[in-house]
Amino acid sequence: MRYTINFKLNGEEMSTEVDPSWTLLYFLREVLGLKGTKEGCGMGECGACTVQINGKAVLSCIYPVMEIEGKEVWTIEGLAQSSEALHPLQRAFIEHGAIQCGFCTPGMIMSAKALLEENPSPTEEEIKEAIAGNICRCTGYVQIIEAIKYAAEERHGSKE
Amino acid sequence: MMRLKVKEYYRVKSTQEAINLKRQYGEKAMYIAGGTDVIVGIKNKKWNPEVLISLNEIPGLSYIKEENGYIKIGALTTHRQIEKSPLIERKVEALMDAVKNLGSVQIRNVATIGGNLCNAAPSADTAPPLLVHNAMINLEGPEGQRSLPLEEFFLGPGKTSKKEEELLIEITIPVPPKTAKSAYWKHTRRSALELPIIGVALYLDVELGDYGRLQKVFDSPDLTWDDGLRALNESEIFCKELRLALGVAAPIPLKIKDLDGIVKGKRLNDQVFSEVIELALQKAQVRDSWRGAAWYRKEMIRVLTKRLVLICLRRILKEV
Numbered sequence: 114m115r116y117t118i119n120f121k122l123n124g125e126e127m128s129t130e131v132d133p134s135w136t137l138l139y140f141l142r143e144v145l146g147l148k149g150t151k152e153g154c155g156m157g158e159c160g161a162c163t164v165q166i167n168g169k170a171v172l173s174c175i176y177p178v179m180e181i182e183g184k185e186v187w188t189i190e191g192l193a194q195s196s197e198a199l200h201p202l203q204r205a206f207i208e209h210g211a212i213q214c215g216f217c218t219p220g221m222i223m224s225a226k227a228l229l230e231e232n233p234s235p236t237e238e239e240i241k242e243a244i245a246g247n248i249c250r251c252t253g254y255v256q257i258i259e260a261i262k263y264a265a266e267e268r269h270g271s272k273e
Numbered sequence: 274m275m276r277l278k279v280k281e282y283y284r285v286k287s288t289q290e291a292i293n294l295k296r297q298y299g300e301k302a303m304y305i306a307g308g309t310d311v312i313v314g315i316k317n318k319k320w321n322p323e324v325l326i327s328l329n330e331i332p333g334l335s336y337i338k339e340e341n342g343y344i345k346i347g348a349l350t351t352h353r354q355i356e357k358s359p360l361i362e363r364k365v366e367a368l369m370d371a372v373k374n375l376g377s378v379q380i381r382n383v384a385t386i387g388g389n390l391c392n393a394a395p396s397a398d399t400a401p402p403l404l405v406h407n408a409m410i411n412l413e414g415p416e417g418q419r420s421l422p423l424e425e426f427f428l429g430p431g432k433t434s435k436k437e438e439e440l441l442i443e444i445t446i447p448v449p450p451k452t453a454k455s456a457y458w459k460h461t462r463r464s465a466l467e468l469p470i471i472g473v474a475l476y477l478d479v480e481l482g483d484y485g486r487l488q489k490v491f492d493s494p495d496l497t498w499d500d501g502l503r504a505l506n507e508s509e510i511f512c513k514e515l516r517l518a519l520g521v522a523a524p525i526p527l528k529i530k531d532l533d534g535i536v537k538g539k540r541l542n543d544q545v546f547s548e549v550i551e552l553a554l555q556k557a558q559v560r561d562s563w564r565g566a567a568w569y570r571k572e573m574i575r576v577l578t579k580r581l582v583l584i585c586l587r588r589i590l591k592e593v
Contacts, residue, residue, distance in 0.1 A: 114281050116282065133279045133281060133325065134276040134277045139274050142274065155274070157309055157376075170382060175316075176308065177325070179282040246378055246465055
């Protein structure tokens with residue numbers, strides 16, 4: 114059976130037919146072709162598939178697509194205005210070398226985005242807690258934490 | 274990429290609608306709330322439902338409130354909401370300890386407390402804290418509502434006394450007296466996305482005798498567990514009530530019964546702790562698993578029970 118659902122994706126109203134066998138991740142990648150959101154473990158343990166739903170960080174690999182009805186979804190594709198106008202978190206990740214293979218990066222940035230929207234001045238502990246569900250096998254996390262800190266400070270205009 | 278074998282998906286607006294659908298579809302249908310256990314279970318082929326009945330749109334099942342001497346938590350309340358609740362932080366400390374270290378922020382944002390209990394894992398983090406707080410649960414079924422103590426809910430791994438079509442509606446916790454505090458220790462290798470090797474929850478209500486020295490010791494910034502226990506042995510703190518529950522120590526989250534005879538009115542010291550721990554170890558059925566060996570789990574029950582007494586006392590003395 115197919116169902117029509119209405120939701121907002123990266124700021125745009127959408128109405129589309131979906132199959133209840135789809136996870137949100139399947140819908141994003143295989144149906145809409147938005148490949149920025151990654152599948153790592155597929156079991157809700159690695160955070161690579163993190164997106165924002167109504168502002169909150171959520172794992173799209175274990176989230177039924179049917180549940181986005183009436184909700185607002187943000188994926189990594191919604192962040193940059195253009196290649197010249199990256200989101201502050203994206204710029205901070207690049208400038209701080211917080212990316213190596215890049216596979217965890219979209220999920221990491223979505224978790225960080227949800228954190229900064231809820232808590233614009235997080236402590237290091239709060240940053241660590243927010244990304245505890247995002248596994249990175251390359252960087253050792255140090256640069257990622259620095260990048261998030263920098264993006265937070267930049268938002269306040271304290272770093273020019 | 275994996276799809277689920279789900280053919281129909283209902284987002285019901287009332288408990289009655291959910292119950293009727295579950296009766297209609299029987300074993301082909303499963304209830305789903307946050308989905309962090311259900312979807313993983315479907316992907317693991319543990320379950321194979323054709324129909325999912327989503328409870329997330331049922332209004333009025335997501336709340337934390339205090340009413341007539343009880344703290345009430347709606348079954349659809351997420352772990353994240355509990356984690357942010359000043360009421361839980363003040364009055365159900367063990368539950369706060371549990372939700373802070375459950376899964377990850379992403380999991381806690383959607384996973385519900387009702388789901389954690391209904392999934393009935395021996396490792397369910399919210400269960401030991403609720404057990405030591407003498408929580409009751411309310412279920413709704415075709416014949417109306419009924420309530421029962423949480424300790425009568427768990428029957429085995431993944432098995433509860435909830436009938437197929439019944440829904441967990443609410444958890445109620447008696448407001449503890451001012452002299453009582455609780456704590457939960459999830460013993461793990463890492464701090465996120467991890468199940469406990471052993472989980473211990475303790476609830477302590479005391480009669481404070483001479484506690485001035487103990488309070489001073491507890492205030493010390495470099496307090497060690499040994500210092501704390503030594504100071505406790507030398508002070509006069511009497512036990513009104515001590516409750517203990519264990520996770521991953523039996524096929525179900527286990528509340529240790531018959532502690533009253535050992536602890537009531539007794540001075541809190543090593544002697545009492547040994548008796549409490551011996552009884553707990555007798556009742557527990559710890560076993561070897563890849564997460565931890567039985568002997569190690571037993572050893573940690575010994576260590577953590579004492580630490581939790583100190584944590585509870587420290588919390589009590591902070592407020593006197």
